[in-house]
Amino acid sequence: MIIKISEWKIYLSILFIYLIFFLPKELNLSNIIVKTPPLGQRVVVIDAGHGGIDGGTTYGGILEKDINLKIASKLKDYLLEKSDTKVIMTREEDISLDHLNNYSRSRHTRDIRARIDIINQKEVDLFISIHVDNRLGQRSMRGPVVLYSSRHKENKTIAETLQKHLNNLGYQGVEDTKHNIKRRNDLYILKSQNTPGVLVEVGFITNPLDWELLQKTHYQQALVEGIYRGIEEYFSGFKFFKEVSF
Ligand SMILES: [Zn+2]
Secondary structure (H helix, E strand, O other): OOOOOOHHHHHHHHHHHHHHHHHHHHHHHHHOEOOOOOOOOOEEEEOOOOOOOOOOOOOEEEEEEEOOOOOOOOHHHHHHHOOOOOOEEOOOOOOOOHHHOOOOOOHHHHHHHHHHHHHHHOOEEEEEEEEEEEEOOOOOOOOOOEEEEOOOHHHHHHHHHHHHHHHHOOOOOOOOOOOOEEOOOHHHHHHHOOOOOOEEEEOOOOOOOOOOOOOOHHHHHHHHHHHHHHHHHHHOOOOEEEOOOO
């Protein structure tokens, strides 16, 4: 059968309309969720702030160091479960790190320098330091805030990406908080020479709701998932989930 060029155009148009409008419905493509590529062999340092003799901030019988370690450990588990990322923890138990060097007579300085040494290792791509904030004079302050320094140009992007996901936690009817990132060039832990990264204040221990939520396993997990989404988006440069719509 010989088909004229004009007829070809008609057949092609029909095929095109079919592919665009009908095939996706038959295959139910509208429900497909495309996951971004895995994180690959990235190396992330997770720093659980304080530890041992240094409890960090405290309020109402709970210590910052314990919350930091729980969230840091959950973040490690989640990264290992969801990606091929290599995770290095600055601590995995209730200890301080000041015994690891003799840089200073100050216990606190030795502790921070030990963390920086771990973060500064050549193969490390990113660090996330976990802390809890307090605001006794402003007890209504709650929700996670990401701090960054201008030491590396990527730091601001990392902070913005994590903050975006943490601003939309969506935890069991608790109203999301909308914080802006904060630049803090005075914090020693943010002065790492070789590695970009941020400090996440996961909440305010002096706020009654945060005080309660930060002790709940499910809320800790929600925070971890927010941080994870930020990490993945930063590494991939894409949205975490992309809905394909026709
Ligand atoms: Zn702290």
